[in-house]
Amino acid sequence: MIQVEVQHRLGSFDLTAKFASDGRVTALFGRSGSGKTSLVNIIGGLIRPNHAHISLEGKVIVDTDQRLFVPKHRRRVGYVFQEGRLFPHLTVRQNLLYGWWFTTATKRRDQPAQIVELLGIGHLLDRRPRSLSGGEKQRVAIGRALLATPRLLLMDEPLASLDDARKAEILPYLERLYDETKVPIIYVSHSVPEVARLASTMVVMADGRVVATGPTADIMARLDLIPFTNLVETGAVLDAKILKHDEQFGLTVLSLCGGRLWVPRLSGRIPGTKVRVHIRARDVMLSTRPPEGLSALNVLPAVVAELGQPHGPIVDLRLDCSGQTILARLTQRSVESLGLSEGAPVYAVIKTVGFDRETLGATSRQANGADTAAIPIEGSVTTSSGHGWTSCPELA
Amino acid sequence: MFTLTPEEQAAVELSLRVSLWATVTSLPAGLFVAMLLSRGKFWGKSVLNGIVFLPLVLPPVVTGYVLLLLFGRRGPLGALLANNFGIVFAFRWTGAALACAVMGFPLLVRAMQLSIDSVDRGLEDAAGTLGANPVWVFLTVTLPLILPGIIAGMILSFARAMGEFGATITFVSNIPGETQTLPSAIYTFTQVPGGDIAAFRLTVIAIAVSMFALLISEAIGYVVGRRMGVER
Numbered sequence: 001m002i003q004v005e006v007q008h009r010l011g012s013f014d015l016t017a018k019f020a021s022d023g024r025v026t027a028l029f030g031r032s033g034s035g036k037t038s039l040v041n042i043i044g045g046l047i048r049p050n051h052a053h054i055s056l057e058g059k060v061i062v063d064t065d066q067r068l069f070v071p072k073h074r075r076r077v078g079y080v081f082q083e084g085r086l087f088p089h090l091t092v093r094q095n096l097l098y099g100w101w102f103t104t105a106t107k108r109r110d111q112p113a114q115i116v117e118l119l120g121i122g123h124l125l126d127r128r129p130r131s132l133s134g135g136e137k138q139r140v141a142i143g144r145a146l147l148a149t150p151r152l153l154l155m156d157e158p159l160a161s162l163d164d165a166r167k168a169e170i171l172p173y174l175e176r177l178y179d180e181t182k183v184p185i186i187y188v189s190h191s192v193p194e195v196a197r198l199a200s201t202m203v204v205m206a207d208g209r210v211v212a213t214g215p216t217a218d219i220m221a222r223l224d225l226i227p228f229t230n231l232v233e234t235g236a237v238l239d240a241k242i243l244k245h246d247e248q249f250g251l252t253v254l255s256l257c258g259g260r261l262w263v264p265r266l267s268g269r270i271p272g273t274k275v276r277v278h279i280r281a282r283d284v285m286l287s288t289r290p291p292e293g294l295s296a297l298n299v300l301p302a303v304v305a306e307l308g309q310p311h312g313p314i315v316d317l318r319l320d321c322s323g324q325t326i327l328a329r330l331t332q333r334s335v336e337s338l339g340l341s342e343g344a345p346v347y348a349v350i351k352t353v354g355f356d357r358e359t360l361g362a363t364s365r366q367a368n369g370a371d372t373a374a375i376p377i378e379g380s381v382t383t384s385s386g387h388g389w390t391s392c393p394e395l396a
Numbered sequence: 397m398f399t400l401t402p403e404e405q406a407a408v409e410l411s412l413r414v415s416l417w418a419t420v421t422s423l424p425a426g427l428f429v430a431m432l433l434s435r436g437k438f439w440g441k442s443v444l445n446g447i448v449f450l451p452l453v454l455p456p457v458v459t460g461y462v463l464l465l466l467f468g469r470r471g472p473l474g475a476l477l478a479n480n481f482g483i484v485f486a487f488r489w490t491g492a493a494l495a496c497a498v499m500g501f502p503l504l505v506r507a508m509q510l511s512i513d514s515v516d517r518g519l520e521d522a523a524g525t526l527g528a529n530p531v532w533v534f535l536t537v538t539l540p541l542i543l544p545g546i547i548a549g550m551i552l553s554f555a556r557a558m559g560e561f562g563a564t565i566t567f568v569s570n571i572p573g574e575t576q577t578l579p580s581a582i583y584t585f586t587q588v589p590g591g592d593i594a595a596f597r598l599t600v601i602a603i604a605v606s607m608f609a610l611l612i613s614e615a616i617g618y619v620v621g622r623r624m625g626v627e628r
Binding site: 044045046071072073074075076077078079081083085087088089098099102103144145148 | 528533
């Protein structure tokens with residue numbers, strides 16, 4: 001459990017944030033300049049705030065009223081920086097053991113060998129940081145932070161400086177991080193797909209203020225928060241369960257909304273496994289009648305629950321789909337011509353191939369290999385970081 | 397032609413000894429001042445900056461005379477040190493070392509200061525979040541990262557000391573075997589008839605020592621640079 005209450009002035013920027021989270025992975029979400037990085041810098045002890053009360057698992061680390069400010073080297077709050085910040089004069093091994101060395105032997109938790117294996121960096125140990133790729137650097141930086149035995153791990157856009165291939169390489173490690181180490185994580189990001197895939201709790205920030213806090217699926221389904229989130233990547237996050245695999249056509253069937261969702265084959269996972277699905281609003285079409293002669297495999301009956309505020313020619317709709325929420329993005333023209341209003345029954349059409357093909361390569365490789373850990377499938381066709389699928393941790 | 401007379405040999409040895417002492421003893425103070433000027437925010441910073449870099453712009457003779465006034469037997473600091481600690485600078489080789497240290501100090505500080513300025517503070521923050529207290533951060537991160545600057549500063553200071561003439565001769569005179577350094581000896585030989593050969597020999601040595609110092613600094617810079625590579 002982390003409780004944060006901060007009031008800090010940086011030049012003309014005013015940061016007033018308050019949130020609490022007992023989530024495993026809490027996303028600090030917002031656009032650039034919304035104060036996310038300042039907030040984690042305060043939690044990590046890099047900035048001394050004007051007014052703050054911060055506690056971690058009941059232990060107060062900052063209380064300006066009591067003039068209490070635990071310095072960063074005694075906080076045991078790990079920090080993975082956007083640009084890695086590995087020590088250039090040390091080898092990877094020395095970098096990893098840096099924090100380990102400063103940790104009292106009795107307080108050490110993870111063994112270096114375990115962390116090295118978890119992050120797949122065994123072959124890099126004798127190299128120097130300058131010879132590593134961006135993704136390798138970030139994995140080493142994560143390992144280095146974990147080996148200092150933190151009570152909380154802060155990650156400030158750890159993927160922002162990486163290209164898509166590197167992001168795809170590192171995301172699976174991030175997904176396993178909490179389950180393997182049980183260190184709560186605060187993950188700063190402005191990427192909807194990353195947050196949808198990793199975070200259990202979301203804290204949405206805008207202009208130095210907290211706009212909303214809650215479970216990721218709830219926050220993602222709120223139309224009123226769309227202006228604060230990413231307009232392009234907006235979409236609902238749902239929990240689904242694998243029903244069966246269709247070997248003939250290379251597809252997987254998920255149970256969702258009391259119906260079925262066909263997606264490209266999710267290899268390496270047995271039926272019954274829970275997966276998280278990110279369905280982008282712009283990938284959803286609506287029909288007022290049951291569609292016929294349609295190529296799309298997924299047609300889910302739903303009810304329009306809410307019409308959002310139009311922005312430009314676009315309107316977002318929240319659909320109630322047997323208790324679960326799907327977002328759909330239509331033109332205002334379509335909304336009017338279909339006569340859609342709240343309570344109207346509709347059919348949501350979702351193309352199967354809308355779920356990304358790119359990572360299917362990764363899954364088939366995994367199916368052949370010995371690695372049984374969950375390798376996720378992307379949930380969008382874009383070449384952006386669009387990962388929408390993730391395995392359920394406990395079964396990974 | 398290339399055998400040195402005892403007098404010449406004494407001058408070379410003295411110069412090396414004076415330069416080494418000047419460089420090594422001024423290093424801790426130089427590092428402290430460089431840190432202060434690079435990182436410190438305090439009242440009077442520009443005054444400190446001025447005092448440190450003054451020997452670079454003053455005529456060396458003036459610096460030597462100021463040292464004589466301050467550290468001479470009757471000078472306020474000279475008397476204090478002589479009476480309480482038995483340290484005497486006037487007309488001793490230690491005085492030559494002091495003069496060289498003062499003259500080389502701006503070069504030493506400047507090189508280290510530039511190097512400290514270029515250290516990524518983010519790396520120090522990272523070390524802090526990993527549990528290193530400020531002293532450890534300095535020893536394990538800052539110091540290794542500024543090592544090239546420290547070495548460059550020391551080489552510059554050493555080379556300056558090897559060539560120092562004006563302040564030394566003004567402060568501690570030109571006593572063979574005690575304060576007659578290489579430049580003083582060369583000067584003396586050029587003033588006496590038939591001293592040309594000796595002056596020439598010492599000149600060759602001076603060039604060789606300076607060249608050697610430069611090569612060493614290049615080599616160290618190369619090794620350190622290769623170890624760390626160019627991050628970022």
